[in-house]
Amino acid sequence: MGRVVNDAMPLVRALRDPASTGTLDAAGWTALLAMARAEQLIGTLACRLDGLPMPAAAKRILAEARSSAIEQRRAALWEAEAARRSLVGLDCPIVLLKGTAFAAAGLTAGLGRSIGDLDILVPRERIAEVEAALLAAGWEWVKPDPYDDAYYRKWMHELPPLIHRERDRMIDVHHTILPLTAKPTPDASALFAESAALENGLRVLSPNDMIVHAAAHLFADGELAGGLRNLWDIHCLITEFGSDGLAARAERHQLGDAVARALRQANDLYGTPIPESRRTRDRADRLYRRRLLARDGWGRPTQRVLRFGFFVRSHWLRMPPAMLGRHLWTKWRKGHRPA
Amino acid sequence: MRIGPVGFRVGSDWRAPIAELERLYADYPVPEGGIPDFNVRLFAARPWRRLLRPAVVLGGDFVLPEAAPLPLAQGLLAAEMAMNLQMALGQRRYLLLHASAVERDGRALLMTGLSGAGKSTLAALLAARGWRLMGDEFALVDPASGLIHAFPRLVSLKNEAIEVVRAAVPGGRFGPLIAGTPKGDIRHLVPQTQSIARMAEPAQPALILFPRFGFEPAQRALRASEVFVRLTQASTNYVALGERGFEAMVRLVREVPARAIDYPNADAALAQVEALWGES
Numbered sequence: 001m002g003r004v005v006n007d008a009m010p011l012v013r014a015l016r017d018p019a020s021t022g023t024l025d026a027a028g029w030t031a032l033l034a035m036a037r038a039e040q041l042i043g044t045l046a047c048r049l050d051g052l053p054m055p056a057a058a059k060r061i062l063a064e065a066r067s068s069a070i071e072q073r074r075a076a077l078w079e080a081e082a083a084r085r086s087l088v089g090l091d092c093p094i095v096l097l098k099g100t101a102f103a104a105a106g107l108t109a110g111l112g113r114s115i116g117d118l119d120i121l122v123p124r125e126r127i128a129e130v131e132a133a134l135l136a137a138g139w140e141w142v143k144p145d146p147y148d149d150a151y152y153r154k155w156m157h158e159l160p161p162l163i164h165r166e167r168d169r170m171i172d173v174h175h176t177i178l179p180l181t182a183k184p185t186p187d188a189s190a191l192f193a194e195s196a197a198l199e200n201g202l203r204v205l206s207p208n209d210m211i212v213h214a215a216a217h218l219f220a221d222g223e224l225a226g227g228l229r230n231l232w233d234i235h236c237l238i239t240e241f242g243s244d245g246l247a248a249r250a251e252r253h254q255l256g257d258a259v260a261r262a263l264r265q266a267n268d269l270y271g272t273p274i275p276e277s278r279r280t281r282d283r284a285d286r287l288y289r290r291r292l293l294a295r296d297g298w299g300r301p302t303q304r305v306l307r308f309g310f311f312v313r314s315h316w317l318r319m320p321p322a323m324l325g326r327h328l329w330t331k332w333r334k335g336h337r338p339a
Numbered sequence: 340m341r342i343g344p345v346g347f348r349v350g351s352d353w354r355a356p357i358a359e360l361e362r363l364y365a366d367y368p369v370p371e372g373g374i375p376d377f378n379v380r381l382f383a384a385r386p387w388r389r390l391l392r393p394a395v396v397l398g399g400d401f402v403l404p405e406a407a408p409l410p411l412a413q414g415l416l417a418a419e420m421a422m423n424l425q426m427a428l429g430q431r432r433y434l435l436l437h438a439s440a441v442e443r444d445g446r447a448l449l450m451t452g453l454s455g456a457g458k459s460t461l462a463a464l465l466a467a468r469g470w471r472l473m474g475d476e477f478a479l480v481d482p483a484s485g486l487i488h489a490f491p492r493l494v495s496l497k498n499e500a501i502e503v504v505r506a507a508v509p510g511g512r513f514g515p516l517i518a519g520t521p522k523g524d525i526r527h528l529v530p531q532t533q534s535i536a537r538m539a540e541p542a543q544p545a546l547i548l549f550p551r552f553g554f555e556p557a558q559r560a561l562r563a564s565e566v567f568v569r570l571t572q573a574s575t576n577y578v579a580l581g582e583r584g585f586e587a588m589v590r591l592v593r594e595v596p597a598r599a600i601d602y603p604n605a606d607a608a609l610a611q612v613e614a615l616w617g618e619s
Contacts, residue, residue, distance in 0.1 A: 026372055026373030026374050027373070029374045030348065030373070030374050030375060030378075033374070034378045034400065037378075037400045038400070055372040055374060056371065056372060057346065057370065057371040057372040057373075057374035057376075058372070058374055060371075060432070061374070061376055064431045064432050065431075067431060067583075068431045068579070071579060071580070071581040074581060075581070298350055298378060298380055299378060299380075299400060300380065300382075300398075
C-alpha cells in the first residue's frame with residue numbers, strides 16, 4: 001500500500017465492500033479517512049464500517065465521525081422543525097429535500113450523512129409568502145450583492161439563501177429542482193402531487209422523485225463537486241426502493257439522460273443493482289467517472305483541467321450562450337475567479 | 340506528529356516549514372498507529388506562487404475560506420495556525436476551550452481570555468517555575484470523565500511577551516522570530532521536556548482564571564452563570580458537541596471555582612495566581 005493514492009477509489013471500495021478495509025495499512029487508512037472527510041462521506045463511512053475490526057486510531061476517528069453525524073442529524077431535524085413552525089400559518093405544502101429528507105424519513109441514505117443547509121421545496125406561487133414568513137421569523141439574506149440577488153430571483157430555482165440570525169443555519173427555499181435557465185423543465189407540480197406527508201406535516205418526495213432530484217443535481221446542474229456523496233445517496237435510494245417506474249418518472253421531468261447516467265455511474269462505482277438493459281455506457285461516462293474520483297490521499301482535489309472543464313460545463317448547462325457571456329463578464333468584473 | 344491525544348500529518352509544497360516543524364517537534368511522538376486525526380496542507384495559491392512571491396494557503400481537512408495566505412517566511416506560523424484550525428473546527432472528542440492549562444500535583448489550572456490577555460505568557464512563566472505546561476492554546480475537556488487533557492503544542496509568544504519569557508526561560512528552545520504577522524512579532528517556544536513526556540496524563544481541573552493584562556491588580560469571584568457564558572464563548576465546538584458539550588460545560592462550571600484577575604505585569608500576575616492556587 002506504499003503507492004501514491006491519486007484517485008478516490010479507496011473510498012469507493014470501502015463504501016462498496018466494507019470488509020475490504022481489512023487489508024489496509026496505516027498509510028491506507030490515513031488516505032481513506034482524508035478523502036472521506038474531503039468528500040463529506042466520513043460519517044457514512046463510519047456507519048458502513050461499524051463493528052468491523054480496524055486499528056484503534058481509525059476506530060476512534062470513525063466513532064467521532066459517527067457521533068458528529070448523529071449531532072448533525074439532530075440539528076438538521078430541529079432546523080426543519082423551526083421552519084415548519086415559522087410556516088405553519090401559511091397552510092402551504094413544505095417538502096424537505098436532500099439530507100434532511102433522508103434523515104426525517106429514516107432512509108438508509110441518511111445514515112451518517114453530513115447535512116449542512118436546510119433545503120425545502122414550496123410551490124412557486126407561494127414563495128413570496130414563504131420568504132416573508134421566514135424573514136419575520138429571524139432569517140436574513142446572505143447575499144449582499146444586488147446582482148447575485150437579482151440573478152437568483154429571476155433565473156434560479158430557489159430564493160437567494162437565507163441564514164437564521166440566532167442559529168446561524170442556512171435555508172434554501174426551492175420552487176423546482178433545476179434552474180429556470182436549464183434546458184430540462186422538471187414538472188414541479190408532479191413533485192408535490194406524489195410527495196408523502198410525515199407525521200409532523202412536513203413532506204418528502206416520492207422515492208423516484210428523490211432519485212430524479214439527486215441525479216438532476218449531480219448530472220444536469222452543478223460541476224460534480226461532492227459528487228461521490230450524491231452518488232452514494234442515489235445508490236442507497238435505488239438499493240432501498242428499486243428502480244421500477246424510474247425511467248418513466250425521469251422522462252416526465254425531462255431528466256431521462258441524467259438519471260440514466262446516474263444509474264450507470266452508481267452501478268459502476270458502488271455496484272448498485274440496475275437492470276441489465278440500462279448498463280450500456282456512452283463515451284462520456286469515462287470522463288464523469290474520472291471527475292467523480294478526482295481526489296487524492298491527502299484529500300486534495302486533482303485533475304485541474306478536467307475540473308475546470310466541468311466547471312465550464314455547469315455554466316453551459318445553466319444558461320444559453322449570450323446570457324452566459326453577460327454573466328461571466330459581470331462576475332469577472334467583480335473579481336470572481338474559478339477555484 | 341502527536342500533540343497530546345491528537346495526531347497530525349502536515350504536508351507542504353515547500354521544504355522549509357516542514358524542516359522547522361521537524362526541528363521544533365523533534366521530541367514529539369508519531370500519531371497513534373501511524374494514523375493521524377487531522378491532515379494539514381500548506382500549498383501555493385497558484386502553481387507559480389511556489390517560487391514567485393511564495394504565499395502559503397492554509398489547507399487541511401477543515402478550512403476557513405476567508406483565511407488569508409501568509410508569506411513563506413511565516414510558514415511555521417501557517418502550519419501552527421492550520422493545526423489549530425483543524426482542532427477548532429474538527430475536534431469532536433473533547434470539549435475544546437480556548438485556554439492555556441498548567442498542572443501541579445495532578446490538578447489543572449485553566450486560564451482563558453481574549454487574545455492579548457496573557458494566557459500563553461502566564462502559562463510559559465508558570466512552566467518555568469516548575470508547573471507542567473498542558474497547553475497554551477486549547478484545553479481539552481473529556482466529556483466522559485471531566486478531566487483536562489493536555490495539548491502542549493509550541494507556545495506562541497507575541498510581541499513584548501517574547502522577551503519576558505526569554506528572560507524567564509534561559510535554556511529555552513525557541514523557533515525563529517517571525518516578524519510582521521497580522522498579530523505582530525511571534526516566536527514559538529518548545530515546551531519543557533516533562534510537558535512533552537507526560538502529555539498523555541490528564542489532570543483534574545481545580546481553578547479557572549480569566550486574566551486581563553494592563554490593569555491594576557484586582558480579582559473577583561464570578562457567578563456560575565457568567566463563567567458558563569464566558570466559557571461557551573471560549574469554546575469552538577460547544578455547539579457542535581450538542582448535549583455532551585452542554586453536560587461537560589455544566590459539570591466544569593459547577594465543580595471548579597473561577598476568578599477574574601487583573602494584573603499590571605507578569606510578577607504581579609504570578610503572585611496572584613500562586614495565592615489563589617493556595618486557596619483553591
